[in-house]
Amino acid sequence: MPPPTGEPKRRRLLALPAVYPCEGISPAPLLASLLSLAADLTRRGGGAAGDAAAFPVLRRGVRHAARIAGLLLAFLEEIHDATAALPASAVLGLTELHVAMQKLRFLLTDCARRGARLWVLVNAGLAAAELRVVLRSVAAALDALPKGVVDASVEAGELARLASEQAWRAVPVRRDAGDERAARAVRSILEQFKSGVSPDAEDARRVLEHIGVGTWSDCSEEIAFLEDELRTRTDGFAGDDSNSSSSDAMLITSLVAFLVYCRVVLFDQIDVNPKADAAAARPAARCPDWIKPDALQCPITLDLMTDPVTVSTGQTYDRASITRWIKAGCRTCPVTGERLRTANVVPNAALRGIIERMLLSNGVSLPDASPAGAGHHRHGALGNTATPLLFGPAATGAARLAVAYLVAQLATGSTAERRKATSEARKLCKHSVFYRGCLVDANAVPWLLCLLSSMDASVQENAVASLLNLSKHPRGRAALFEAGGVGLVVDVINVGARAEARQNAAAVLFYLASDGPEQAEEIGRVPESIPTLVQLIRDGETHRGRKNAMVSLYGLLQCATSNHGKAVSAGAVAALAAVLSAVERGDDLAGDAVALLARLAERPVGAQAVLAWPGLVARVVEALATSASSRSGKDHCVALLVSLCRHGGEKVVAMLGRMPGLMASLYTLIADGSPQTCKRARALLNMIHRHYEMGDQPVPPPPASEAGERVVRVL
Structure with a gap:
């Protein structure tokens, strides 16, 4: 019987399980x-x-x-x-x-x-x-x-x-006596954090030297382990009583904050981590052939969903993003525009399983989802791994001291110091609500806005990525508006040094617009905001950049009707028509383009611009008929056609009635589409029937049915 070759899955550190040899072994x-x-x-x-x-x-x-x-x-x-x-x-x-x-x-x-x-x-x-x-x-x-x-x-x-x-x-x-001294030093430093006092840097350095942590990446490796240990304990895998588990979890959060402080203060540069490089060199996670990778992204944040949930319209979002959407006062489905009958969501276990298998195939574990309302956050450093009750005074004090040090470097540091400070800020606030709040409270937003004009491309990229993460925090969005940051963000979309900086800046506008109509109108009043997004849709270098621009423009149109005319004047219809012509019908950019056209066509100025563009309506009808289009994409196509008929009158209705294939597609959607799509398809069919019944021309017949097919009567 060979000895064990590896640790059991989720084995706790210093827990020593063993397998007894089988009975009767010789x-x-x-x-x-x-x-x-x-x-x-x-x-x-x-x-x-x-x-x-x-x-x-x-x-x-x-x-x-x-x-x-x-x-x-x-x-x-x-x-x-x-x-x-x-x-x-x-x-x-x-x-x-x-x-x-x-x-x-x-x-x-x-x-x-x-x-x-x-x-x-x-x-x-x-x-x-x-x-x-x-x-x-x-x-x-x-x-x-x-x-x-x-x-x-x-x-x-x-x-x-x-x-x-x-x-x-x-x-x-x-x-050992050395272990005793180092452990006492850790306890002493944590006590100083509780009082809001910065410890002696040499004391912290001696602790790290004792345990062999000598580089930035070593410190990050320690943080990653403790975060995983905290997730294990807070998610019920520890097997200890609740009081002991809670006490250990609070200690772990304090140690994480201590290591974050050391990483920020003690190390002047971010060294290369060979393990991280090896992970980056691995091929991207692949989905099954029948799953499109974009289908695993949340339609709101465009990030990979870690806790997918389904709303009453049948659309799936990441729990955190759809919760934030509903709390902002938006009671419609972001994808279909249909009014949500209830704010309740249902976990999508099937999709989560697909995402988890995809990640595990490349050695990445999906963070465990937290139950709704339990007060838990998902993945990341301090703030997303445990309930707020676990953040003791030591963790809070250490985090605030580390953030204060970062903000000081953002304000007065050299170019190299600012490069590291912006990188640290980006890393800390990427997954941590706690650190986002700390950075906002420390007045980091104005300094990050100042660094958007930095000549150092890395500083600019890290600054805009940090602002993107901070814009997910309500106080962060308020700070961006108060500091007059909309115009600066728009400038980055125009002249950012790197494509990633430009696409992240476009995403910032989406979060700023999500605060409500007043904020969306304020963004629209910045002369270059909407034309810049339209330009990124038309000329963007990356798929993600064009998608971010579409999502942000969609948010501006949804929250403020005054932006429709500005989008049309900026050439949005032409840019979206170019997207439909350039990409395949099943591409997610095509679906986003149709969704945006449907939003534009809700107003007369947008509907007229769509009708005036040669061949655009015919392409929409073709997209409706193709099997490559998604259910939501077909819903947007029907919504667009209904709006065109409403604002274009009988002439548009007659034109649609003569288009080959449209009637068959509408009858199919009534039979097999979602409730919202069925309702819109029925409304469009009624418009076409009513127009022909009032005239001298015969009503277009329904599609010929073969043996065994259903015939749908429209009422």
């Missing part, structure tokens, strides 16, 4: 497995005696355990060579030895684990106690072996007695 395979396990232990602890970097915590105890592992390996090899066949009475002792050695292996793995060293340090007492118990089990198992096995040879007897004596001698294992 001594020979058990001994072979023990030899393999002892050899692995010896390799793991081989550098413990001289390599402090491999085991920075509990070094003395680990060295002692490594020596015992070496003795065990020599003893097992001796009885393997000296005994032709072990007696059945040896199975019990060898089984207990096998279990103890498995636990020792887990413990050595934890003590040497990169990224978990601060957590092992603060739990050094628990680690020492676990080591004491494991070594005592090893000694007991050796003493329980039959005399015939131990005395198989003189060398075997001596090795067994020596290993047993060494294991029993290790019972009073204590923490």
